[in-house]
Amino acid sequence: MADVGVFSWSLLAFQPPGWGGVLLAGFAQTVQIAIGGYLLGLILGLGGAIGKLYGGPVARDLLEVYTTLVRAVPELVLMLILFYGGTDVLNKLSALAGYGSINVNGLAAGIFVIGVVLGAYATEIMRAAIQAVHFGQIEAARAYGMSPGLIIRRITLPAMLPHAIPGLSNLWLTAIKSTSLLAVVGFTELMLVTRQAAGATKAYMLFFLAAGVLYMLITHVSNFLIGLLERHYSRGIVGAAK
Amino acid sequence: MSNDTVAALHFRNTGSKGCVRPHRIALVCVGMLLVVSAIWLMQWDWVPKYSSAIAYGVWLTLVMLVVSCGLGFVLSVPIGLVQVAGPWPLARLARSYSNIIRGTPLLLQLWIIYYGLGSVLPRYPGIRGSVLWPYIREAWPYALVALVVSFSAYAGEVMRGAFAGVPRGELEAGRAFGMSRWTVFRRIWFPRAVSRVLPTLGGETVLMLKGIPLVATITVPDLYGVFSKVRQETFIIYEPLLLLALIYCCLTGIIVGLFRFFESKTPARH
Amino acid sequence: MNDKTDAIQVSEIRKSFGSIEVLKGISLSAREGDVVAVIGGSGSGKSTLLRCINMLELPNSGSVTIQGETIAMQDDGAGGIVPADRKQIERMRSRLAMVFQSFNLWQHMTVLENVIEAPIHVLGVKRDEAIFRAEELLRRVGLYEKRASYPAYLSGGQQQRAAIARALAVKPYAMLFDEPTSALDPELVGEVLMVIGDLVKEKRTMILVTHEMKFARNVASHVVFLANGNIVEQGPPEQIFEAPETDQLKRFISSIH
Amino acid sequence: MNDKTDAIQVSEIRKSFGSIEVLKGISLSAREGDVVAVIGGSGSGKSTLLRCINMLELPNSGSVTIQGETIAMQDDGAGGIVPADRKQIERMRSRLAMVFQSFNLWQHMTVLENVIEAPIHVLGVKRDEAIFRAEELLRRVGLYEKRASYPAYLSGGQQQRAAIARALAVKPYAMLFDEPTSALDPELVGEVLMVIGDLVKEKRTMILVTHEMKFARNVASHVVFLANGNIVEQGPPEQIFEAPETDQLKRFISSIH
Amino acid sequence: ASAEQVHVGFAAEPYPPFSSPDASGNWSGWEVEFMNAMCDAAKLDCVITPIAWDGIIPALTGGKIDMIVGSMTITKERKKSIDFSDKYYSAPPGIVGAKDLKFDATPGTLAGKVIGVQVGSIHYAYAHKHYEPAGATIRDYPTQDEANNDLLAGRIDATEMDRIAISTFLKTEQGAACCELKGMVEFDPEVLGEGVGVGLRKGDKELKSKVNAAIAEIRKNGTYDALSKKYFDFDIYGG
Numbered sequence A: 001m002a003d004v005g006v007f008s009w010s011l012l013a014f015q016p017p018g019w020g021g022v023l024l025a026g027f028a029q030t031v032q033i034a035i036g037g038y039l040l041g042l043i044l045g046l047g048g049a050i051g052k053l054y055g056g057p058v059a060r061d062l063l064e065v066y067t068t069l070v071r072a073v074p075e076l077v078l079m080l081i082l083f084y085g086g087t088d089v090l091n092k093l094s095a096l097a098g099y100g101s102i103n104v105n106g107l108a109a110g111i112f113v114i115g116v117v118l119g120a121y122a123t124e125i126m127r128a129a130i131q132a133v134h135f136g137q138i139e140a141a142r143a144y145g146m147s148p149g150l151i152i153r154r155i156t157l158p159a160m161l162p163h164a165i166p167g168l169s170n171l172w173l174t175a176i177k178s179t180s181l182l183a184v185v186g187f188t189e190l191m192l193v194t195r196q197a198a199g200a201t202k203a204y205m206l207f208f209l210a211a212g213v214l215y216m217l218i219t220h221v222s223n224f225l226i227g228l229l230e231r232h233y234s235r236g237i238v239g240a241a242k
Numbered sequence B: 001m002s003n004d005t006v007a008a009l010h011f012r013n014t015g016s017k018g019c020v021r022p023h024r025i026a027l028v029c030v031g032m033l034l035v036v037s038a039i040w041l042m043q044w045d046w047v048p049k050y051s052s053a054i055a056y057g058v059w060l061t062l063v064m065l066v067v068s069c070g071l072g073f074v075l076s077v078p079i080g081l082v083q084v085a086g087p088w089p090l091a092r093l094a095r096s097y098s099n100i101i102r103g104t105p106l107l108l109q110l111w112i113i114y115y116g117l118g119s120v121l122p123r124y125p126g127i128r129g130s131v132l133w134p135y136i137r138e139a140w141p142y143a144l145v146a147l148v149v150s151f152s153a154y155a156g157e158v159m160r161g162a163f164a165g166v167p168r169g170e171l172e173a174g175r176a177f178g179m180s181r182w183t184v185f186r187r188i189w190f191p192r193a194v195s196r197v198l199p200t201l202g203g204e205t206v207l208m209l210k211g212i213p214l215v216a217t218i219t220v221p222d223l224y225g226v227f228s229k230v231r232q233e234t235f236i237i238y239e240p241l242l243l244l245a246l247i248y249c250c251l252t253g254i255i256v257g258l259f260r261f262f263e264s265k266t267p268a269r270h
Numbered sequence C, D: 001m002n003d004k005t006d007a008i009q010v011s012e013i014r015k016s017f018g019s020i021e022v023l024k025g026i027s028l029s030a031r032e033g034d035v036v037a038v039i040g041g042s043g044s045g046k047s048t049l050l051r052c053i054n055m056l057e058l059p060n061s062g063s064v065t066i067q068g069e070t071i072a073m074q075d076d077g078a079g080g081i082v083p084a085d086r087k088q089i090e091r092m093r094s095r096l097a098m099v100f101q102s103f104n105l106w107q108h109m110t111v112l113e114n115v116i117e118a119p120i121h122v123l124g125v126k127r128d129e130a131i132f133r134a135e136e137l138l139r140r141v142g143l144y145e146k147r148a149s150y151p152a153y154l155s156g157g158q159q160q161r162a163a164i165a166r167a168l169a170v171k172p173y174a175m176l177f178d179e180p181t182s183a184l185d186p187e188l189v190g191e192v193l194m195v196i197g198d199l200v201k202e203k204r205t206m207i208l209v210t211h212e213m214k215f216a217r218n219v220a221s222h223v224v225f226l227a228n229g230n231i232v233e234q235g236p237p238e239q240i241f242e243a244p245e246t247d248q249l250k251r252f253i254s255s256i257h
Numbered sequence E: 001a002s003a004e005q006v007h008v009g010f011a012a013e014p015y016p017p018f019s020s021p022d023a024s025g026n027w028s029g030w031e032v033e034f035m036n037a038m039c040d041a042a043k044l045d046c047v048i049t050p051i052a053w054d055g056i057i058p059a060l061t062g063g064k065i066d067m068i069v070g071s072m073t074i075t076k077e078r079k080k081s082i083d084f085s086d087k088y089y090s091a092p093p094g095i096v097g098a099k100d101l102k103f104d105a106t107p108g109t110l111a112g113k114v115i116g117v118q119v120g121s122i123h124y125a126y127a128h129k130h131y132e133p134a135g136a137t138i139r140d141y142p143t144q145d146e147a148n149n150d151l152l153a154g155r156i157d158a159t160e161m162d163r164i165a166i167s168t169f170l171k172t173e174q175g176a177a178c179c180e181l182k183g184m185v186e187f188d189p190e191v192l193g194e195g196v197g198v199g200l201r202k203g204d205k206e207l208k209s210k211v212n213a214a215i216a217e218i219r220k221n222g223t224y225d226a227l228s229k230k231y232f233d234f235d236i237y238g239g
C-alpha cells in the first residue's frame, strides 16, 4: 500500500520475474491473430461482396443472412458459439469420418473466429465501395468490349479501393481490438496475459496502462501505414489524401 | 454472371422486393426446419425459470444503451465540431482523445476504469465517508463512464466527418442571409450534418449495443451477465448462447428500424 | 440619373490568396435600380469580387458601403482588416441577397422551408406570414407545385429558381447573382433568365456576374469587364459590346461565339 | 454514294422501360464515312438509341448490324431478346467506340493509362506499341502534356478530349458520340467541337447525338430528328434546318435559340 | 508406446496457492504439483492448457482439453454435463469481511450487505441460493482475485471462498490489515458438493479409472501428503 500512485517499473522487466517478456509474447500473439483474421476476413469480404452484387438469388440471400447475423450478435457471444460450437462440430464431423477427435490449434481457431466476424463487415464495406464506383466507368469498360472478369479485375477493384480503404482500415483496428475478446475464451493474447500479470502482482494500473500503450503503439503504426496506402491508392481522387 | 446483371443491379437497385420468389420460400423452409429442430432437439426447460431475470437484463441493457448513447452523442458534437472548426489546441485535444479511445479495446478501458481507477480511488482518505461513496463503490457508474467515453469518441469521429461534409456553399448561403454563427450552426450545419450520417450513427449504436456485454466482466449484471449466470447454473452450453444471440438480433432489428424511421423523416441524399 | 443614391459602393478592394493578388483595387458603384453586369474570363476574380461585397471573403483592404452605411473594419494586426462589428455585417448581409452559381439550397429543407428560413430566423417574421409570402414568391417563379419537394429532387433550373425565391423572400435591398445560369443545361437557362428579366423590370438593384453576353446586353444598365483583377473597361452595354476600346475586351467578346 | 457499304445498320429497334416505350421501332443506317447527327428534345430517346446500338441497353426487339455482321440475338423466354453470344458482343463493342456525355474516364488511371487500357487488355496490343500510339493521339487532341495527370485534375474540356483519345485508341470502325459537349462550360465546347471536326474531315463513320445545332449542320452528312421515340424527320442537314416539314421539327428548331 | 498426451485444463486466472503462472509462463502451486504427481502415477503425459474459467466446461466437452484440474467441486448440477474423478481435496467455504463491519456467516446478519463471489463457483451458487433471498446483494466476479481486490478497496463488504483461499488471503499484508474470517458457512450438500474432483468428459471411462487409481496411489504412497505439507499446515484432503 505504500506505493500508491508510484509504479514499480521493475515489474515490466523483460526477464522473469519481470512480466515485460510475457506481455510482449502476448502482444505478438495478438498481432498474429489480428493479421491472420484480417486476411481471412478480407478474402471472405471480397467473395461476399462479389457474391452479393453479382451472385445468384440464393447466394445473395445466404450472404445477407450471414452479414446480418454476424453484425447483429455481439462478438463475445459469437466467439463463444464459434469457438466452442465450431470445434464441437468439427470434432463430430471428424468422428463421423472416422478420424476421432482432432485437436484444433488454438491459433487457427482464433483466426477463424475473428476472420468470420470481420468477413461480414468487410463484405458490406466492399459492396458499398463497389457501388460507389460511378457506374459510367463500368459502362465505359463494357463499351470497349471488356469481359466481366476483366472489368472486375481492371476497373471495379482498383476503382473501388479508395472508397474501401477508410472502412477497411477501421476494420483493421477493429481486428486488433477484437482479439482482446479471445481473452474470454482463455486465449493467451495480450489482454489475458495482462490480467494474469495484474492478478499475480496486484499492480493493476501498471499493467493495464502498459497494455494500453502497446495497443496504441500498434494502432499508431497502423494509422501511419494506412495513410501511406491511402495516399497511394487515392491517386486521381481530388481532395482524398491530405 | 452476365454483363447485364451488372447493369441491372446498378440501375434497379432494389426494384423487386418480392419475398415470395421460389428460392426464398425454400430458404425460409430450411430456416424454419432449423428453428423447429432446435426447439425439439435442444434443451429449453430452463427458460421459464429465468424469464424474469432475462427481461430485467434486457431492460438494464437498454437503459445503459440509451443513456450511454445519449450522453455520448451530446459529447460527440463538440468533439467533432472543434476538429473541423475549432482553434488548434482544442482540435488537437479532441483528436488525441478520439485516437486514444478508438485505439484501445473497450475491455481494457473498462478494466482501467473499474479495477484500476476504482481501486485507487477508495484509498484517498475521506472518499469512503463522502456522499458519493455509495455510487463510487457500485460498478455501474464505471461502466457508464466507460461506455459514454467510448461512444463519444466513435460518434465524435462520425460527426467530424459529417460537419466537414456539409457543403461549404450551404453554410455560406446561411451567412449570406445574415445568419449569426449560432443560427447557422443550429439551423443548417447541425441538422444537415446529422441527417447525412444517421445511418452511420445507427451503425455505431448497434456497435455500442454489442459492446455492452463487456460490462459483465466488471460485475454489472446486464443481459449477457444474466445468460452467463444461466450457463453457470445449468451447465447448458449452447442453448443460452443461441437464445442470447436471438435476443440481440431482435434488439439490433429494433435499433435499425428506429434509425430507418428517422431516416425516412429526412430527405434522401441523392 | 444623378439624383439616385448609391446603393452599393465598393472602393479600392484588394484581395490576395496567398501570394496571388486576385483583386487589385476594384472600385464600383451601383445606384438604386441599377443592374450592373460583371463579365470577364474564368479566374478573373468575378466571384471573389461578389463575395467581398457581402464579406463572405474578407478583402485585404478597401471598403464597402451599402445604402450609405460603410461596413466598419479594423486592423487585424497582421496587415489585413477584419470586420469591427459582427452584428453590423449580419445586418448588412440580410439586406443583400446572394444567389449562388451552384444554388446552395439547404438540402435538408423543402423548397418552402428554404424560402421561409431566413425571414423567420434572421428577420424574425412570423411563420404564417413568411409562408404566405413564400408561397406568393414560389408562384411567381413557377415553383408553387414543388414547394414540398426537397432540392435534390428538382432539376437544375428549378433549383436555381428556388434559390432566387429564397433570395427575394428577405425583401433584399439589392441582389448579388453569381453566374446564375452557368450550372444549367442550355434548355434550363431560358427559364432562369426570364425570372431575372422580371426582376430587372421591377427596377431592383442587382450586381450580376454572367457568361450570357446576350442577356447582359439586354438587361444591364452598366457593364464592367474584369481581367486579371482589374477593371479594364466599363460603361453602358452598347459601348462595351459594340465599341470595345481595349484589345483585351475585343478578344474576349470575339471568343464568346 | 451508293457504292459505300452500310457501316451501321439499325432496324426496327424497340425499347421499353417498364410500361413506357422509349423507342418505337427505329431504323437507321450509316454508310462508311457518314456522320449521322441525332437531334431531338430531352427524353426523346436519343441516348437510349445510341446505347442500344452497342447493346449497353438491350432492345426489346429489332436488330443491329455492324460492318455487315448482325448481332445474334435469341429469345429470352420472357418476350424479349438477349444476345446469343457474349463474345460476339464484346468483339462488336471493341469496334465501336463510344464517347459519353459524362466522359466516364477511369478515375484511378492517368490519362495515358486510360488510353492504353483497352488496346492492351481487349485488343492485346503490346504495351510499348500502345503507349507509342496513345502518345500520338494525345498530342493530336492537345493533351500530351497532361498524359500523367489523373482525370479528376483535368478541366471538363480536357477530360472530354481524353475520352475521345481513348476512343480513337482502339482504332474503332465507327464512333458513337453521346452529347459530347453538353456537360461542358461554353468556353470548353469549342475545343471539343474542333477535335470532332477533325475526325469528320478524316471521313470517320460517326453517330453523334448533339444539342449544338450549328455544329450538326456544319459537319453532319445526315440528320435524324427524334421525337417521342419515333424518327419524325430525317435528311441532309440543309433540308432539316432550312426546310423542316413537320410542325414538331419547326417548333424544335425555333426553340433552340 | 510412450504415454499419450493429455491436455489438462487449468483456469487461466491465478488462483493461489493452487495454481498461478509466473512471469516465465510456468505454473506453480499445490494443484500443479498434485497434477504432476497424479500424471506420473498414471503414466500420462500431461500438458497444461489454460482456459478461462467461464468456458472451461465447454472446452472439455468440445475436446479442447481432456480433463479439468481447477479446484472444481463435484456437484449434482455439474455432474449432468461432465464426469468427475474421486475427490482429491475438500475445503469448506467461509465468509471473509471487513473488520469494521459486524456480521457472521448466517444469512440473517448479511442482509443489506454486498457479497462478491466468483462466477460459476460453488460459492456463487451458495450465495445466490442462501444470501440473496435473505436480502444481500451478490456481485459476480470473473475471478476470486478481483473480488478480493474489491474487498480490499471497500467496494464489497464480504466475499465467500474456501478455507484455503481464506487463509492465503488473510496472510497477505493487505488482507490482514482490512479483513477477518467472519465464520464458516452452514453446509448445504446440494451446492457445496462432495469435495473437489478432476473433471472428465462424460463417457471417458478409461481416463477416469486411470485418474482414480493414480489418486489412490499417491495418497497411499505418501506423495500427496508430502507435497501438501509444503503449502498447508492442516489436512487438505478433508474427512
Ligand SMILES: Nc1ncnc2c1ncn2[C@@H]1O[C@H](COP(=O)(O)OP(=O)(O)OP(=O)(O)O)[C@@H](O)[C@H]1O
Residues within 6 Å of the ligand: C017, C022, C040, C041, C042, C043, C044, C045, C046, C047, C048, C049
Ligand atoms: N479560396 C481561394 N483560395 C485560393 N485561391 C482562390 C480562392 N478562391 C479563388 N481563388 C483564385 O482566385 C482567382 C479568381 O477566382 P474567382 O473564383 O473569383 O474567378 P471567377 O472570375 O469567378 O472565375 P469563373 O468565371 O471561373 O467562376 C482564381 O485564380 C482562383 O483560383
Ligand SMILES: Nc1ncnc2c1ncn2[C@@H]1O[C@H](COP(=O)(O)OP(=O)(O)OP(=O)(O)O)[C@@H](O)[C@H]1O
Residues within 6 Å of the ligand: B011, D017, D022, D040, D041, D042, D043, D044, D045, D046, D047, D048, D049
Ligand atoms: N434505365 C432507365 N430506366 C427507366 N427509364 C429510362 C432509363 N433510361 C432512360 N429512361 C427514360 O427513357 C426516356 C428517354 O431517355 P434518353 O436518355 O434516351 O433521352 P435523351 O433523348 O437522351 O434525353 P437527353 O437529351 O435529356 O439526354 C426518358 O424518359 C428516360 O426517363
Ligand SMILES: [Mg+2]
Residues within 6 Å of the ligand: C046, C047, C048, C179
Ligand atoms: Mg466564379
Ligand SMILES: [Mg+2]
Residues within 6 Å of the ligand: D046, D047, D048, D179
Ligand atoms: Mg441523353
